[in-house]
Amino acid sequence: MDDQPPDDVTAEARWLQRRPGLRADVLASAEFQQWRDRLRTVVVDGATYYVRGGDSLRDEDQVVVEWIRRTRPALLQGGEE
Amino acid sequence: MDTTMRSVEALDEGYFDLLKDKLKRVEVDGETFWRAESDYLLDEDELFVYSQQRAAADAVQQARRMTEQRGFGSSTAPGLATADARERGLVGILRGGRIVRWKPGTVLTYCVLRTTFPEDDRYEEVVAHMTQATADWEGTCGVDFAHVPAADQSDDVRPGGVVFPVRHIDAGGAFIAAAFFPHDPPSRRRVLIDPSYFTQGTFDRTGVMRHELGHVLGFRHEHIRSGAPPVCPDEDLGDTLDLTDYDPQSVMHYFCGGVGRPELAITALDRTGSRSVYGPPLDDFTEVSP
Numbered sequence: 303m304d305d306q307p308p309d310d311v312t313a314e315a316r317w318l319q320r321r322p323g324l325r326a327d328v329l330a331s332a333e334f335q336q337w338r339d340r341l342r343t344v345v346v347d348g349a350t351y352y353v354r355g356g357d358s359l360r361d362e363d364q365v366v367v368e369w370i371r372r373t374r375p376a377l378l379q380g381g382e383e
Numbered sequence: 384m385d386t387t388m389r390s391v392e393a394l395d396e397g398y399f400d401l402l403k404d405k406l407k408r409v410e411v412d413g414e415t416f417w418r419a420e421s422d423y424l425l426d427e428d429e430l431f432v433y434s435q436q437r438a439a440a441d442a443v444q445q446a447r448r449m450t451e452q453r454g455f456g457s458s459t460a461p462g463l464a465t466a467d468a469r470e471r472g473l474v475g476i477l478r479g480g481r482i483v484r485w486k487p488g489t490v491l492t493y494c495v496l497r498t499t500f501p502e503d504d505r506y507e508e509v510v511a512h513m514t515q516a517t518a519d520w521e522g523t524c525g526v527d528f529a530h531v532p533a534a535d536q537s538d539d540v541r542p543g544g545v546v547f548p549v550r551h552i553d554a555g556g557a558f559i560a561a562a563f564f565p566h567d568p569p570s571r572r573r574v575l576i577d578p579s580y581f582t583q584g585t586f587d588r589t590g591v592m593r594h595e596l597g598h599v600l601g602f603r604h605e606h607i608r609s610g611a612p613p614v615c616p617d618e619d620l621g622d623t624l625d626l627t628d629y630d631p632q633s634v635m636h637y638f639c640g641g642v643g644r645p646e647l648a649i650t651a652l653d654r655t656g657s658r659s660v661y662g663p664p665l666d667d668f669t670e671v672s673p
């Protein structure tokens with residue numbers, strides 16, 4: 303049982319690290335870019351985050367995974383760990 | 384959607400005009416938006432849809448009041464979604480099929496970074512709100528928060544000795560406050576407060592902190608469920624677990640679609656849901672050492 307994140311990396315980043323082609327495909331997709339560019343952003347300590355759900359800050363890998371979940375949910379079956 | 388369509392389909396055109404008049408108007412890149420639910424910008428068409436959904440929610444509530452006064456059993460207005468549709472209060476997070484929570488015995492230490500606040504009054508206000516909001520959660524379920532005042536003076540935005548800092552940041556109104564979840568990376572554990580926290584008039588400020596601390600404890604928004612009014616913002620539902628029935632009054636529910644409460648108080652269903660993850664308040668026990 304995990305009782306803490308093993309390092310300072312999100313589960314989404316770990317999941318995408320194992321699927322670099324998928325990450326690149328999503329980032330290159332015009333639909334994803336259009337969707338992402340409409341999201342509100344904030345900069346905290348030099349890093350850009352997307353405001354999701356009104357009060358949650360997500361980084362680029364996290365919105366990539368959100369996009370995959372919205373558009374190709376089957377790819378996420380089996381979890382993000 | 385054009386104006387002709389609107390007048391044909393409108394449930395209550397007057398409500399649309401009223402909201403146009405009442406809500407704050409914001410110009411972004413030459414386009415006009417209206418600010419609703421404290422942190423959503425709606426263009427004119429979106430505002431129209433929103434006004435119709437609000438009018439529908441009001442009609443449901445009015446029907447409910449009338450049937451209650453008359454002693455009738457049902458309060459569902461035909462063709463309108465009910466605000467109290469029974470779905471399965473709190474929504475938890477799953478990772479690897481297990482509920483995400485802080486490890487038992489964890490003391491959620493925090494500081495309120497004084498140097499990030501433009502004025503001492505605001506810092507002191509947030510300290511007071513955090514004291515109350517953490518006490519409210521500690522009285523609800525088995526969690527333990529502790530303010531570490533010595534760390535309040537730190538110049539480091541990630542001070543050592545605390546699980547998370549609370550800090551003021553000018554996010555341009557992108558949020559009133561923002562929080563994190565237990566499984567977020569340690570560097571992302573922070574509660575951020577925008578200047579609008581102090582100027583918004585919709586929500587009780589201690590209630591906002593109760594809501595943000597709900598996220599810190601691992602609870603997602605209540606209004607992302609299928610039973611919530613459609614005007615409520617949707618979110619990625621991946622890896623979530625319904626812990627109780629849908630609760631339109633939940634501390635984790637935004638003020639949207641005519642439901643939610645500006646007090647952001649912890650409800651009985653919030654208590655049930657949070658206890659299913661963290662157990663009863665720690666003060667309920669007499670601890671005996673082996």
Ligand SMILES: [Zn+2]
Binds near residue numbers: 355357594598
């Ligand atoms: Zn929230």
